[in-house]
Amino acid sequence: DTGVSQNPRHKITKRGQNVTFRCDPISEHNRLYWYRQTLGQGPEFLTYFQNEAQLEKSRLLSDRFSAERPKGSFSTLEIQRTEQGDSAMYLCASSRGRQGGTEAFFGQGTRLTVV
């Protein structure tokens, strides 16, 4: 499968715990995006990377959230001290970037439930 891969698919955690999600983009894509989607809403932008550089962060991304993309390959999104309001689907998408095209392809998402 050469699509965007996200792990885990589901995560249940207790409030206050830290969680980390992983995204493996399509191999030739140099842009990687993180979005959050709550029930009945459209995805909301969190942050994106051009290769290993984090170019933009949304105001939704509080200081409890951190994202990395070492070596411009896979990316991780960590949430520290989780709160019930963090419960959502976390989506990763990738695209070729300016030189290669705009189409963004999404992974299946990681559903986080904070209890």
Add this chain to the structure above:
Amino acid sequence: QQQVKQSPQSLIVQKGGIPIINCAYENTAFDYFPWYQQFPGKGPALLIAIRPDVSEKKEGRFTISFNKSAKQFSLHIMDSQPGDSATYFCAASRTTDKLIFGTGTRLQVFP
């Protein structure tokens, strides 16, 4: 100015009908307008996209109509099938920038 407004919130049609979903945007810097289809528990899947230099684009049973002066665009699904039952999201962006999504339209197609 960053919002994309989508309507209706939900839509019910009979098999073979032509559901139409509408979106409107404010930011004239947007130059890329995709539509995504999402099934429960899955990530959004890119259906079709358009740029403002054309007024219509068709791919299979899916057609986007684009009105640049009105800052509106719509998705038409021809000969709709029960398998098209899903949530549809419009989005807008500047080329390769982040996508701004609408709130979604839940489509149900009955046999």
